[in-house]
Amino acid sequence: xxxxxxxxxxxxxxxxxxxxxxxxxxxxxxxxxxxxxxxxxxxxxxxxxxxxxxxxxxxxxxxxxxxxxxxxxxxxxxxxxxxxxxxxxxxxxxxxxxxxxxxxxxxxxxxxxxxxxxxxxxxxxxxxxxxxxxxxxxxxxxxxxxxxxxxxxxxxxxxxxxxxxxxxxxxxxxxxxxxxxxxxxxxxxxxxxxxxxxxxxxxxxxxxxxx
Amino acid sequence: xxxxxxxxxxxxxxxxxxxxxxxxxxxxxxxxxxxxxxxxxxxxxxxxxxxxxxxxxxxxxxxxxxxxxxxxxxxxxxxxxxxxxxxxxxxxxxxxxxxxxxxxxxxxxxxxxx
Numbered sequence: 001x002x003x004x005x006x007x008x009x010x011x012x013x014x015x016x017x018x019x020x021x022x023x024x025x026x027x028x029x030x031x032x033x034x035x036x037x038x039x040x041x042x043x044x045x046x047x048x049x050x051x052x053x054x055x056x057x058x059x060x061x062x063x064x065x066x067x068x069x070x071x072x073x074x075x076x077x078x079x080x081x082x083x084x085x086x087x088x089x090x091x092x093x094x095x096x097x098x099x100x101x102x103x104x105x106x107x108x109x110x111x112x113x114x115x116x117x118x119x120x121x122x123x124x125x126x127x128x129x130x131x132x133x134x135x136x137x138x139x140x141x142x143x144x145x146x147x148x149x150x151x152x153x154x155x156x157x158x159x160x161x162x163x164x165x166x167x168x169x170x171x172x173x174x175x176x177x178x179x180x181x182x183x184x185x186x187x188x189x190x191x192x193x194x195x196x197x198x199x200x201x202x203x204x205x206x207x208x209x210x211x
Numbered sequence: 212x213x214x215x216x217x218x219x220x221x222x223x224x225x226x227x228x229x230x231x232x233x234x235x236x237x238x239x240x241x242x243x244x245x246x247x248x249x250x251x252x253x254x255x256x257x258x259x260x261x262x263x264x265x266x267x268x269x270x271x272x273x274x275x276x277x278x279x280x281x282x283x284x285x286x287x288x289x290x291x292x293x294x295x296x297x298x299x300x301x302x303x304x305x306x307x308x309x310x311x312x313x314x315x316x317x318x319x320x321x322x323x324x325x
Contacts, residue, residue: 089219163220
């Protein structure tokens, strides 16, 4: 357990940090169309990259910490507010709330590293690697369809599915968290671009529909 | 645009993939014994087949896994997708006379099995 003084100090530092899409916060508010399509950034989520054979001993130990590891493309497993997204046959992305990070008094990724032990695999803190954009509303899928080649029809792309793909020409992970809610994980350096791209794609829904 | 059936993720756009060149080019057993010409041929010389061609592909924005694909260079018809390290399916069949390989088709598009 980190000592209290260090924890207090790191909490103080947290107030100074800036999320990758923070420059667009007011633009997101202005560009959102309430009840139609809304965009916001969910900053500083705790993320950890897991590379482990899910069938092996180390994979099973990690699975007990995370609430299981997904076994196929698109699958999301997890318990409570911690989710594990499938990225590859032996590669997973754990997503948890910001408070779960050890710098804010949580247990991640320390608990994962302890579970992996000296087993074959890798646990890397990737919290700063990607940011999270949350797109929601009845028109959210229409906005995404402008730049994502996946079949986003609700019959095919169901809530609780996450796929690594391209959105607006950049690589990103798309996670459908609800019927009309998507979480998009672009790399930090792509966050501003994708934020502006989504705002542009959302713009037509702000004006009244032409009959 | 090709729609490539990734063995892990299902059919995805070609832009998600990277081409890895001709498949089944074995590293020489003893590179030090090769002449300069043989070494150059290993490094740079590749088949330029008209018809079925075995090639390597990487699903770089998806599962980040390599796989082999048998593609017709004239019609762009994807004839087979098979794992790295496995022999080319159509050649093997010619020798053993087994049935044609079946394309591993995922349960649903995008691999979103629910």
